[in-house]
Amino acid sequence: MDTEAALVAAWRRAEAAQLTLHRLTDHQISHSVYLFDPEGNLHEFYADALRDWRTIFNPTREDLVSGDWNPTAAAPIQQPYWDPKPEVRRVPDAVFHPVRITHASLAVRDLAACAGSSPRSAASSRWRTARPRASSSCAAPPRPGPDLVLIDAGGRCRPRTAPHRLRGGERGGAPGLRRAAREQGVEIELILDRPSKRSIFVRDPDRMLTEFYARRGTAREDLTRATPALRPYLA
Numbered sequence: 001m002d003t004e005a006a007l008v009a010a011w012r013r014a015e016a017a018q019l020t021l022h023r024l025t026d027h028q029i030s031h032s033v034y035l036f037d038p039e040g041n042l043h044e045f046y047a048d049a050l051r052d053w054r055t056i057f058n059p060t061r062e063d064l065v066s067g068d069w070n071p072t073a074a075a076p077i078q079q080p081y082w083d084p085k086p087e088v089r090r091v092p093d094a095v096f097h098p099v100r101i102t103h104a105s106l107a108v109r110d111l112a113a114c115a116g117s118s119p120r121s122a123a124s125s126r127w128r129t130a131r132p133r134a135s136s137s138c139a140a141p142p143r144p145g146p147d148l149v150l151i152d153a154g155g156r157c158r159p160r161t162a163p164h165r166l167r168g169g170e171r172g173g174a175p176g177l178r179r180a181a182r183e184q185g186v187e188i189e190l191i192l193d194r195p196s197k198r199s200i201f202v203r204d205p206d207r208m209l210t211e212f213y214a215r216r217g218t219a220r221e222d223l224t225r226a227t228p229a230l231r232p233y234l235a
Contacts, residue, residue: 001046001047002080003076003081004047004078007031008071008076010045011071014035019035020035022036026049027064027066028064028065029048029049029053030048030053031046031069031071032069039106039114051081093184095177095180095184095186096177096200096212098212104148105148105149105151105211106149106150106151107151107152107153108153109153111150115150178191178200181202186202189201189209195216197214198214199212200213
């Protein structure tokens with residue numbers, strides 16, 4: 001969330017809607033509201049609670065303790081604490097060098113139930129469906145593109161997909177990336193070539209399907225087109 005005030009406002013909407021909240025947590029670096037969607041996925045809505053999280057959350061400290069958070073204990077902070085230009089640390093030998101995480105995708109068994117679920121109601125009114133009764137639904141953040149994409153898995157069980165943006169042209173494009181991935185023992189499961197972007201999918205160590213992609217021009221992505229190709233990988 002942009003600010004703690006926005007998070008508290010969302011919490012009040014959730015309370016007014018009588019949603020079942022899992023917990024309210026003070027992580028020191030952030031304040032968080034947790035709740036489950038209809039398929040049991042746990043969602044965290046949070047706001048940064050300090051400017052530089054590395055002063056607390058870093059490898060030299062072992063005393064980071066999360067506790068309960070009371071949204072009414074003090075007036076909520078109005079200014080944003082997130083960094084608009086964060087320091088991005090590069091791993092030179094990595095196969096992929098993503099610029100940022102653009103959104104997360106959840107493959108769901110019941111798209112209609114999840115598209116109208118409690119996390120959406122609590123989070124924001126900025127929500128759109130990619131196409132009526134289609135295979136994707138999106139929660140739209142203040143910036144272009146969705147933060148959360150729901151993919152119709154056709155009744156299958158689903159792992160999560162966590163898409164990232166990939167810097168275009170690195171290592172000579174897709175052939176170079178395939179070669180570098182093989183050299184490091186990374187198996188590429190799928191490559192999709194669409195008018196708006198080119199995507200490479202791999203599994204992370206927890207078997208989550210992860211997409212690295214590069215934009216092509218200014219074409220808007222039709223999220224429903226990729227679903228048939230992805231469905232075999234969602235089981």
